[in-house]
Amino acid sequence: MPAQAKRVSIPFANQYGERAAKTVSTERLVNWYADKVETHGKPRFVLQQRPGLNTVSTIGTGPHRRSMEHAGVMYLVSGGSVYSVNTAETATFIASINTHTGRVGMASNGTQLIIVDGADGWLYNSVTMVWSQITDVDFVDARQVVFFHGRFVVIKPNTGEFYISGLYDGATWTALDFANAEVDPDNLKALNVLHQELWLLGDYTTQIYVDTGNPVFPYEPQPGGMIEWGIAAQWTAVKGDNTLFWLAKTRDGHGSVIKATGYSPAVISSDALEEAIGRYSRIDDAFAFVMKPNDKNLWYVLTFPTANVTWVFDAATSLWHQWSSYGVGRFKGATHCFFNTRHYIGSDTDGTLYRLEATAFKDGTDPLERLASGVHTGNDQNMVFWHGLEVLFDAGVGLATGQGSDPQAMLRWSDDGGYTWSNSHWRSIGKLGEYSHRAIWRRLGRSRHRVFELTVTDPVNATVVGLYAQISTGVD
Numbered sequence: 001m002p003a004q005a006k007r008v009s010i011p012f013a014n015q016y017g018e019r020a021a022k023t024v025s026t027e028r029l030v031n032w033y034a035d036k037v038e039t040h041g042k043p044r045f046v047l048q049q050r051p052g053l054n055t056v057s058t059i060g061t062g063p064h065r066r067s068m069e070h071a072g073v074m075y076l077v078s079g080g081s082v083y084s085v086n087t088a089e090t091a092t093f094i095a096s097i098n099t100h101t102g103r104v105g106m107a108s109n110g111t112q113l114i115i116v117d118g119a120d121g122w123l124y125n126s127v128t129m130v131w132s133q134i135t136d137v138d139f140v141d142a143r144q145v146v147f148f149h150g151r152f153v154v155i156k157p158n159t160g161e162f163y164i165s166g167l168y169d170g171a172t173w174t175a176l177d178f179a180n181a182e183v184d185p186d187n188l189k190a191l192n193v194l195h196q197e198l199w200l201l202g203d204y205t206t207q208i209y210v211d212t213g214n215p216v217f218p219y220e221p222q223p224g225g226m227i228e229w230g231i232a233a234q235w236t237a238v239k240g241d242n243t244l245f246w247l248a249k250t251r252d253g254h255g256s257v258i259k260a261t262g263y264s265p266a267v268i269s270s271d272a273l274e275e276a277i278g279r280y281s282r283i284d285d286a287f288a289f290v291m292k293p294n295d296k297n298l299w300y301v302l303t304f305p306t307a308n309v310t311w312v313f314d315a316a317t318s319l320w321h322q323w324s325s326y327g328v329g330r331f332k333g334a335t336h337c338f339f340n341t342r343h344y345i346g347s348d349t350d351g352t353l354y355r356l357e358a359t360a361f362k363d364g365t366d367p368l369e370r371l372a373s374g375v376h377t378g379n380d381q382n383m384v385f386w387h388g389l390e391v392l393f394d395a396g397v398g399l400a401t402g403q404g405s406d407p408q409a410m411l412r413w414s415d416d417g418g419y420t421w422s423n424s425h426w427r428s429i430g431k432l433g434e435y436s437h438r439a440i441w442r443r444l445g446r447s448r449h450r451v452f453e454l455t456v457t458d459p460v461n462a463t464v465v466g467l468y469a470q471i472s473t474g475v476d
Contacts, residue, residue, distance in 0.1 A: 005387050005472040010452070012374040012467045014045045015319040016311070017272040018418075020279070023376075025272065026418040026451045029321040030371040032464070033297070036317050047464035050312075050323055051293050052360030052368045053333075053345060056353045059083050059091045063101070064346025064353070066115075067337040070108040071126040074339040077104050077115065078351045082124070082131075085353070087340045095131040097122055103235050103287060105144040107152060114152055114170045118143035121154075123170050138163075138173040144234065146191050148198050149211040149218070155188045155200075162188060162200060164219070179217055181207045183226050190234040194244050194260065197222060201237055204230035204251050208263070229258060229265055233286035240290030241298045241315050247286055255283065257302065257313065270320050273311055282306040289336035293343055293356060303330050305348075326366040361404075361459040370462055373453035376417065386444035388470040391454060394463040395430035395437040406431050407458035409439055415447040424455070429462065 014034035017027035034045040060078030067076035074085040080100040083091045097104075097117060104117040113124045114134075119141055121134035140163055142154030152165040160181045166172030181188055186203035193199070198209040198219060208225030211218050231237055232254040237246035244260040245268075255277035257269035269277075277283055285305050292298040300313040301323065308329035312321050323331035333356075334348030343356040354364065362368050391409060399405050410424040430437030456462040 005385075005470050007468055007470055010374065010389070010467040010469050012047070012452075012454075012464070013372045014317075015270065015272075016322045017270065017320075018373075019272055019275060022418040025375070026373055026414075027272075027375060028371060028373045028453075030324050031322075031368060032370045032372050033312070033314055033321045034317060034319055035297070046466075047370075047372060049361075049368070049370050049462055051343075051356045051358045053354035053363040054357050054360045055364045056089050056344070056355055057091060058351045059085070059353050060351040061100075062346075062351035063348045064335045064351070065102065065117075066104045066106050067335045067344065067346055068106045068108065069337060069339045070113045071110070073126070074337050074344065075106070075113055075124070076335065076337070076346060076353070077106075078346070082115065082122070085339075085344075091353075094124060095122070103143075105142065105154075107145045107147045109147050109150075109152065109168050109170065111168070112170045114145055116142045116145045116154060118157070121145075121170070132171070134171055134173075136171060136173045138175040140173075144191055146193050146198070148193050149196075151218075153191060153198060153219075155191060158187055160185065160188050160202065162191065164217075177217065179209075179219065181209075181221075183207055183221070186230060189231050190237045190246070192237050192239055192244055194239055197225070199237075199244060199260075201231040201234075201246065204228075204249065206230065225263055227263055227265060229256075233284050235287035236302060238288050238290045238300070240292070240300065245288065245290065245300045245313070247283065247288070247302065257300075268313055268318065273320055276307075276309075276311075277304075280304055280307040287334070289333075291336055291338065291343055291356070293358065301331065301333075301336070303333075305330065324369065325363050326369055332363070361461060367457045368459070370456045371453065372464070373418070373451055374467070376449045376451055382473050383446055383448060384450065385446045385472045385474065386450070386469060387472065388440055388442045389444060389452070390438060390440045390468045390470075391427075392465040392468070393429045393439055394461065394465065395439075396433050396435035397429065397460045397462070398431040398434070399460060400432055404458040404460045407456070407460040407462070409462070410455040410457075411441055412453050413444070413447075414451045414453070415449070417449065418451050421453065429456070429458075429460065 013027040032047040035048045065077040140156040163178040184205040190201040206227040208222040209219045229248040232249040258265040288302045298315040303310040310323045310331035325332040333345035335346035345354040407429040427439040
């Protein structure tokens, strides 16, 4: 016989932690993230939705391959074309390059913008407005480039060598102006600049160089600056939050995300992420960018194109969630540039340029589907009788007209650990101004262990404050 009903708080997802063995974890968090807040001095999590995408314009044929700010203007590569975008969001064609796909490297010395694509190098002088191809015979076919202490630095493909340009001159390269990161014979794959140091990431190790002013070659190894972690995907090494993040590997294996803490990087990938990476057929094509769209959360956004999934690390909480674009799977953003106080995202399939904005509740014209599934309830195997379930939303956020004027939430559940699911049951979040509206589902049957899944697709701000159930327990 069931005991007297009582109201209890139900644990809900605060990260994406689903495991292959669903009895271990069924937590999923897609396009929602757990935001840590305090109530009466006690910390708790609420679910906030990721910012949506507002369309700016179509620039070129796409896909977007890289973007960055240079001399107060945003520059981007879309397909085989280079464009500038000013603060009024007006795009201007500059020139064409010889490749049309694949990611490109970009860097600025304040006057010159350099673009490398693995086949050629190009320069744009923002003062003279002259575009030119690098024709120096000593220039190598680099795919990545950084600016470090007055010079551009590139990696020679399939070697441990890195080359430097002339001082503030990306057109001049000398055959002998190179060094070999030779503490380990692995090939260099990526490079970045952190804390006035040049970080060179190889297959299995990372080496740090500093500017010593040596007239023969200005950059020399930093004593003690060698890390026994290499990089598994060259486009995942990005700087943010005063550190460096990347998808790493060692000679023992690969698939951990780490961040630099001095010269002793810390693993930040979760067990669920590392298990998932171990199942992916390819990870070397992964890419990442870092953004901070509000004053609190810095996100490392990591996309695996072949696996068709995007994972996001929240540095404020150290929790992972996922981003997804409707009908795509992974998040459809290929590039990110913070410019003119706005976050711009370039499409990975066409020429569309977006603004990532908290007030956007769609991705362009596509729905923004937010999904959360929680942990198992009733794992003590006692029978639970579900008299009602209430999801506390920030109610009354419906739109005045059109889709979203009566926003709906969809609830379904699984009584076998997440392998099969019930039909979806719809409830209103609350029309515009209905701030006291309650989203309640009643008579939900009974179970020994249950997982709830919540989905919202309407174009409204769907903040989830809490989850409560009216239950009784018994033996059956």
